Amino acid sequence: MPGRPPKFSHIIELDLPAIHPWRGPGRAQSIGQSTMHTLQSGYRGLSLLFQINWDRLLCIGFIVGALYLGAFLGSL
Numbered sequence: 257m258p259g260r261p262p263k264f265s266h267i268i269e270l271d272l273p274a275i276h277p278w279r280g281p282g283r284a285q286s287i288g289q290s291t292m293h294t295l296q297s298g299y300r301g302l303s304l305l306f307q308i309n310w311d312r313l314l315c316i317g318f319i320v321g322a323l324y325l326g327a328f329l330g331s332l
Contacts, residue, residue, distance in 0.1 A: 306313075
């Protein structure tokens, strides 16, 4: 019949709290903890990038400084 919604009896309903424990009781605490862990790992990753690439940032800074100095001396 065109008016009846189709039956999806072949699809198994999943118990979400069993698969995703953060959707069950105590959700706010685990969300806060996961956010803190995300911030900590992001900070560690960013500091690692700065430790590895500090010389590249210094090189870019020297190039920008040299261009400004050249523009200043050219305007005299």
